[in-house]
Amino acid sequence: MSDRVINFGAGPSALPESVLQEATQGLLNFNGTGIGIAEISHRSKEFTAFLAEVEGLIRTQLDVPQTHSILFTQGGGSAQFSAIVLNLLARHRLLHPDLPNDERVMDYVITGSWSKKAADEARRLGGGKVNVAVDARPYSKDGKSFDNIPAHDAYSLSPDPALIFYCENETVDGVQFASDASSPSSFPFHLLANSTLPPLVGDYSSSFMSRPIPRLADHAVIYAGAQKNIGPAGLTILIVRKDCLVDVDAAAKLGAAPVPFTMAYKTLADNVSVYNTPSVLPIYISGLVLRRSQQLGGVKYYEELNKKKADKVYAAIKEGEAKGVFRAKVKEGSGSQMNVVFDVVGDGAEAKFISGAEALGMKAIKGHRSVGGIRISLYNAVTEEQTDVLVAYMKDFLAQL
Known part of the structure; x- marks a missing residue:
């Protein structure tokens, strides 16, 4: 393993070496079956038991209530840009069958490249109109960059939207909502106070399992691609409130857009995520990562570790800014x-x-x-020691100038 490097890539990202070593054994012989994990039937009792364990590890570590189902699918966050629109417009159609499409609203909080793409997809699919609840760019240093999380008074949410979308961490632009509710860069959950079942959708693709999810129970849908903190590309994890597992065919009869079976949340839930063949190998490796995470202390452990790592890098950037060598791209408090x-x-x-x-x-x-x-990506598998190597290099770079 001596030829391995430190991988600060944004994704697919670093995985714990101990997990990779364990996974090589599973490639040859999964759980004593004599069959490799990449070869075994997704309907075998051994794999379905493992899938249930993975669900349990997520539910325990994130404290997911029984009001929500945990589902496994494919297509990454980009597929969910479409799936959330189709499923939540179907739900809204069942709740408001006589409402015309031009009065059916989807709220989007645009804080970076990915939330912008999500809003673009909602416009493309139609079935309702997109309301930009807030756009971070007018609040940026240059008026056009995604370098901040807007203050709470900048938001303009609709009275009864089909969905409210936000991206918790913008991988491209390096901005993230604060987990501390008292921070002005936290998500304004208090604006949802009048709704008992808010249609809140959180894209957690690049921060999933890195720290607790604030107000998880208030979300209609949370989704994440595995390839940042918990596994290889090819697996998408969904946490869906059960009132959003709707009969999309019944909604289609009322005028909603038909939803492909593999994108319908109810189909996934009714078939325990094995309606079709899931991403068996990524699920296996993710399960090994989640086992290790639980042994270490779960998301609370990673919350503390990731803060320490990030604080060290941001301190080095500040040192470089004082010398006119580094320049932060994101406003302080939104990084x-x-x-x-x-x-x-x-x-x-x-x-x-x-x-x-x-x-x-x-x-x-x-x-x-x-x-x-x-861009320095500090996902869970990047150790504090590896981060220290980077910080030392940043300081050496400054000293040489």
């Missing part, structure tokens, strides 16, 4: 603990920073192609 983004100032300085890091075995730190700069 992500998962994806720390900054610029290296000066002609050729960014390329020099990246090549120097790679020479020391630190890979995948270049920012997203749409925004450039540097």
Whole structure:
């Protein structure tokens, strides 16, 4: 294993080495069956028992109430941009069958590239109109960047929307909602006070299992791709409130758009996530990661660890800003603990920073192609010791200038 590097990639991301080693055994012989996990039937008693264990590990560590189902599917967050629209518009149609489409509203909180793409998909699919409840760009330093979480008084939510969408952590832009309810950059849950079953949808793809989810029970749907904190690409995890497991065919008879079987939440729930073949191998590796997480102390353990890691990197950026070498991309208080983004100032300085890091075995730190700069992803599997190597390099880089 000596040729492995430190992977700061935004996803697919680093996984614990102990899990990867354990998974190699399962590839040959899963749970003593004599069949590898990539070969075994998804309907075998051994795999369905493991799937139930994975569900239990998520439910226990995130304290998911019995009012919500935990489902496993494919397609990542991008597929859920479509699925949430189709399922929650179907629910809204059943609740309000006579409401015309131009009065059926979907609220979107746009704080970065992914929430913008989600809103674009909702407009493309139709069936209701998109209300931008808040757009972070007018509140940015330059009036056009995603560099902040807007204050609570900037939001304008609709009275009875079909859904309210937000992306908890924007992987590209490096902004994240604060978990502390007293922070001005937290999600304004108090604006949902008049609704007993708010249609709140949270995209947690890049922060899932990194810390507790505030007001989880108030969410209609939470979803996450596995490939950031808990497993390989190919698995999407859903937490769906049971009132959102609606009969989409009944809604279609009332005028809602038909929903493909594999995207209908009720289909997934009724068939215990095995209506069709799920992502068997990613589920297996995710289960191993979740077992390890539980042994370490779950999301509370990672919340403390990830804060320590992020605080160290942000402190190094501040040191670099004082010297005119680094420039933070995100306003203070809105920065992500998962994806720390900054610029290296000066002609050729960014390329020099990246090549120097790679020479020391630190890979995948270049920012997203749409925004450039540097992006350091500090997912659960990135250790504090690995983070310290990066911080030491950042300080050495400053000292050489």
